[in-house]
Amino acid sequence: MARAVEELGIRACLTRSTMDCGEGLPPTWASETTESCLQTQEELFEKFNGSAEGRIRVWFGLRQILNATDSLLLSTKAAADKHKTGIHMHVAEIPFENEWVTKTREVDHGTVTHLENIGVLGENLLAAHSVWVSSSEVKMMAKRDVKVSHCPAAAMRMLGFAPIVEMQEAGICVSLGTDGAPSNNRMSLVDEMYLASLINKGRQAYEKGMTDPTALPVETILQMATINGAKAVLWESEIGSLEVGKKADFVILNLDLWTMVPLLDPIANIVNCMRTENVESVMCNGVWIMKEREILTVDEGMVCHMAQQASTNLLKRANIVLPRRMNLVQ
Secondary structure, eight states, rough: OOHHHHHHTEEEOOOOOSHHHHHHHSSSGGOOHHHHHHHHHHHHHHTTTTTTTTTTEEEEEEEEEGGOHHHHHHHHHHHHHHHHHHHHESSSOOOOHHHHHHHHHHOOSSSHHHHHHHTOOTEEEEEOOOOOHHHHHHHHHHHHHHHEEOOOIIIIIOOOOOHHHHHHHHHHHHOOOOGGGGGGGOOOOHHHHHHHHHHHHHHHHHHEEEEOTSOOOHHHHHHHHHHHHHHTTTTTTTTTSOOOOOOOOEEEETTTTTGGGSSSHHHHHHHHOOGGGGGGEEETTTTTEEEEEOOOOOOOOHHHHHHHHHHHHHHTTTTTTOOOOOOOOO
């Protein structure tokens, strides 16, 4: 992953998804000990943090509480604090998670409550999803300055409706994410902005029994995709906005395509109308990595070809045969 980031010329906070127990998973998926999980992450931090001309930062990772003992939770928190870096963890994704935590950790609600009780909540925790959290847990997260990554597409597919408006009102830094390909497919932050607007207005209508077109306004969503993303990864002093002294990271949009016409309210158009084809050029760290729709750092066609071959070979090795649908001819 670090090599790909370096070759592409992009910027990334990388974590290793660690598990020292495997609730609901095959035993071989969580065969590591707490000690080996920490040792591997320490080694990755020493090797890659600050590499690629400073474009790579290494964080400590926790898959989720279903796959982490309290020993791993606490030692990961201690290691991240020692190195002054962050922790990424999937938090309160599904109802079963809270039910399981309530039974096994003997708390009155779920993951957030338990993380608060043992001292893991903090300003360097990026809590992905945070869907099934109570109002009292929202207050806990706000008090500890926990950052949240809201993944609307994944939420609509399989997780549920996170109280994002309530989090914003409580002062929590909420950013936007895509989650992994199995629960998203499109992996497009452009799409996530639009979906964030829809899902949160829909949730407000369902909760209150009336529509509220002002719920999560477009300027808030654009902030979630930019400066809040930088804050969520503890990098806002250098990236996330165009300011004197910050890194030269920016995107040039083509506003003349049909997708943006009529262009009357640019921020509203960016959130509600923009497509990926509107992204014309991208600069990272002062270097063009895409110019006039051409990726300059890697051979895009070759990467796509290699990805197709790798996925086809994976299906063969796993002896998986996908169903034929609608007599499609390829």
